[in-house]
Amino acid sequence: xKFSAQxxxxxxxxxxEAIGSSCEKVRFGSEFCEWxxxxxxxxxxxxxxxxxxxxxxxxxxxxxxxxxxxxLVKQLDFLDGEGKIDVVINDLGVLNILxxxxxxxxxxxxxxxxxxxxxxxxxxxxxxxxxxxxxGIEKVYSKTSLNYGPxxxxxxxxxxxxxxxxxxxxxFPYYGSLVKAGLNLxxxxxxxxxxxxxxxxxxxxxxxxxxxxxxxxxxxxxFRLKNERLELEFFLHENAVFRFTEPSRKxxxxxxxxxxxxxxxxxxxxxxxLTREKIDGLMLQTKSLMG
Amino acid sequence: MTRMSSRIKESNQKRSxxxxxxxxxxxxxxxxxxxxxxxxxxxxxxxGVTMTGKGKYFGLYxxxxxxxxQLPSYDDLExxxxxxxxxxxxxxLVANEPFMSEExxxxxxxxxxxxxxxxxxxxxxxxxxxLSIARxxxxxxxxxxxxxxxxxNSEAIDFLRELGFSRVVLERHLTLHEISEIVKRSKIDxxxxxxxxxxxxxxxxxxxxHLRMPDRIKREWQMMTKSLGRHTAPCTILYxxxxxxxxxxxxxxxxxxxxxxxxxxxxxxxxLVQAGVxxxxxxxxxxxxxxxxxxxxxxxxxxxxxxxxxLVAKASTRPESIRLAxxxxxxxxxxxxxxxxxxxxxxxxxxxxKYLPFYEFYCxxxxxxxxxxxxxxxxxxxxxxxxxxx
Numbered sequence: 001x002k003f004s005a006q007x008x009x010x011x012x013x014x015x016x017e018a019i020g021s022s023c024e025k026v027r028f029g030s031e032f033c034e035w036x037x038x039x040x041x042x043x044x045x046x047x048x049x050x051x052x053x054x055x056x057x058x059x060x061x062x063x064x065x066x067x068x069x070x071x072l073v074k075q076l077d078f079l080d081g082e083g084k085i086d087v088v089i090n091d092l093g094v095l096n097i098l099x100x101x102x103x104x105x106x107x108x109x110x111x112x113x114x115x116x117x118x119x120x121x122x123x124x125x126x127x128x129x130x131x132x133x134x135x136g137i138e139k140v141y142s143k144t145s146l147n148y149g150p151x152x153x154x155x156x157x158x159x160x161x162x163x164x165x166x167x168x169x170x171x172f173p174y175y176g177s178l179v180k181a182g183l184n185l186x187x188x189x190x191x192x193x194x195x196x197x198x199x200x201x202x203x204x205x206x207x208x209x210x211x212x213x214x215x216x217x218x219x220x221x222x223f224r225l226k227n228e229r230l231e232l233e234f235f236l237h238e239n240a241v242f243r244f245t246e247p248s249r250k251x252x253x254x255x256x257x258x259x260x261x262x263x264x265x266x267x268x269x270x271x272x273x274l275t276r277e278k279i280d281g282l283m284l285q286t287k288s289l290m291g
Numbered sequence: 292m293t294r295m296s297s298r299i300k301e302s303n304q305k306r307s308x309x310x311x312x313x314x315x316x317x318x319x320x321x322x323x324x325x326x327x328x329x330x331x332x333x334x335x336x337x338x339g340v341t342m343t344g345k346g347k348y349f350g351l352y353x354x355x356x357x358x359x360x361q362l363p364s365y366d367d368l369e370x371x372x373x374x375x376x377x378x379x380x381x382x383x384l385v386a387n388e389p390f391m392s393e394e395x396x397x398x399x400x401x402x403x404x405x406x407x408x409x410x411x412x413x414x415x416x417x418x419x420x421x422l423s424i425a426r427x428x429x430x431x432x433x434x435x436x437x438x439x440x441x442x443x444n445s446e447a448i449d450f451l452r453e454l455g456f457s458r459v460v461l462e463r464h465l466t467l468h469e470i471s472e473i474v475k476r477s478k479i480d481x482x483x484x485x486x487x488x489x490x491x492x493x494x495x496x497x498x499x500x501h502l503r504m505p506d507r508i509k510r511e512w513q514m515m516t517k518s519l520g521r522h523t524a525p526c527t528i529l530y531x532x533x534x535x536x537x538x539x540x541x542x543x544x545x546x547x548x549x550x551x552x553x554x555x556x557x558x559x560x561x562x563l564v565q566a567g568v569x570x571x572x573x574x575x576x577x578x579x580x581x582x583x584x585x586x587x588x589x590x591x592x593x594x595x596x597x598x599x600x601x602l603v604a605k606a607s608t609r610p611e612s613i614r615l616a617x618x619x620x621x622x623x624x625x626x627x628x629x630x631x632x633x634x635x636x637x638x639x640x641x642x643x644x645k646y647l648p649f650y651e652f653y654c655x656x657x658x659x660x661x662x663x664x665x666x667x668x669x670x671x672x673x674x675x676x677x678x679x680x681x
Binding site for chain 1: 345349389390392393395396418419420423440441442443445446449465469472473491495496497498499500502503504505506507508525526528529530531532533534535544546548549553663664665667
């Protein structure tokens with residue numbers, strides 16, 4: 001089981017912090033926002049810095065429009081020439097393209113796996129409608145879309161060998177079967193995405209006018225959102241809204257029993273994990289729960 | 292055949308022979324609704340049916356499954372299909388949750404098999420698992436890729452085409468330029484959403500399941516929806532916003548930060564026609580549930596889009612005529628909807644209801660689907676609604 005630090009900007013200073021941490025792997029790229037896809041030069045530099053430090057490199061890609069596909073293709077050409085590399089994909093079009101690159105392994109991103117358990121009020125909603133008492137249905141809401149045989153087979157036939165998931169305890173009993181089916185499992189610590197948009201909520205709140213001219217304030221800024229009626233709080237970063245979870249000892253033990261291959265630590269202004277010390281701190285904290 | 296159905300069929304046939312314009316696709320959740328939207332000029336309708344067995348307890352989005360968005364039974368579907376076919380209108384059965392599991396398999400298989408037996412013309416699918424079920428059943432109807440596949444680029448369209456889809460509904464959050472590029476390169480038909488339900492967030496990645504809201508919140512919001520005359524949901528409400536900094540959280544406002552809903556594309560119809568989209572999809576299977584009569588809100592949408600598309604189809608129409616037509620169609624829409632509010636009030640024996648006129652709801656708030664992605668400003672709270680009283 002490895003730890004991976006995932007950067008959320010193409011800023012080399014942030015990347016150096018990830019590389020300088022004790023994580024075995026570094027993820028570079030953009031998970032949610034296509035306008036934050038790094039340039040080819042930034043990718044080349046990041047790749048060489050990460051490899052120079054002897055760390056595993058994973059490239060992360062978001063959902064993309066045609067213009068970003070053009071950008072990605074050049075990057076994938078470069079990566080394919082560097083040997084076997086995992087590429088986290090969040091778009092069916094990118095999955096299609098990866099079929100042309102023998103060295104690039106598609107790793108299913110969180111946007112291509114539907115997980116009802118990400119719903120922030122699922123438990124209360126099911127309880128109120130007594131659905132939790134309907135035998136057989138209550139567990140459907142704890143599964144992922146990959147727990148259905150034909151779906152996982154479909155993705156495996158398209159070369160998918162791994163999948164990103166979240167720290168959602170109600171789903172843990174169903175993670176094990178994905179590993180048994182042959183997928184590597186990466187679990188994101190802390191941030192569970194509950195919704196995302198192309199009409200970027202951060203950019204609009206901060207008065208950005210258009211994606212093409214966006215100054216990317218999300219590189220350093222994030223927001224906590226509260227509404228007392230909801231009795232919940234959310235976290236806004238980039239074009240995504242998250243809820244925050246912290247693992248308990250029981251959670252970590254259950255995940256380890258399920259043979260997950262990686263814990264992902266996202267470097268984000270939400271978690272304030274932006275330095276190597278903070279990454280190492282969270283790693284230590286998680287390891288201390290491993291018993 | 293009645294005189295009315297003969298007229299509708301004739302006009303549908305005429306349109307399909309002469310036009311190079313997109314189809315209007317309208318949602319229905321009742322037979323009465325289907326009658327109204329077909330009469331208003333829909334070319335195609337789409338609907339779900341409440342599944343039987345365990346499936347009736349399942350629902351994430353609009354179905355099939357447990358949701359008032361569905362037709363209540365397969366007998367209703369049969370009636371809808373017969374009526375639609377009588378008028379030359381096609382029926383698409385939705386089987387589009389972005390999710391499948393063994394527990395739901397039998398229900399979905401039955402849903403597709405019975406739907407096809409009842410004569411539906413196509414299936415709307417939003418998940419690879421559901422696609423495998425439909426394929427294994429060997430049903431002989433075209434498959435339409437739902438917005439749950441989040442198709443945003445030509446590679447995704449090619450991928451879906453190779454999987455057997457004959458039409459793709461694009462993700463809502465694309466610009467006109469992006470749509471036009473995709474259509475140009477696509478070997479299959481492309482549909483776009485054109486009116487209502489313009490989600491702030493990408494459907495397939497949004498876990499604010501409205502159908503699974505806790506009862507207390509749902510009740511409060513239903514009351515707010517009724518009193519404000521507009522939908523209340525997690526993505527439309529006000530949030531206290533705190534910036535997270537090293538020295539702690541700093542309050543920086545109270546705003547509907549997630550409210551980026553865009554609803555209307557009347558002013559962009561010409562551009563969509565020029566882009567070559569094959570279908571314009573109206574949203575609103577739940578509008579009956581929100582207090583309007585069966586299908587009437589949707590019928591008003593269909594009517595104005597039908598009139599505008601017919602006008603655009605005429606090569607001789609000048610741009611200023613279209614601008615003028617849009618203006619009068621807004622008024623026509625208000626008239627239709629106010630009538631509808633009155634009808635609803637009569638049915639409940641009196642009372643009052645607030646109605647937000649078209650201009651206030653769509654235009655003043657810049658709720659245009661195909662303008663710049665960051666265009667929609669935050670909802671204004673001093674919108675001038677009209678009180679309709681009986």
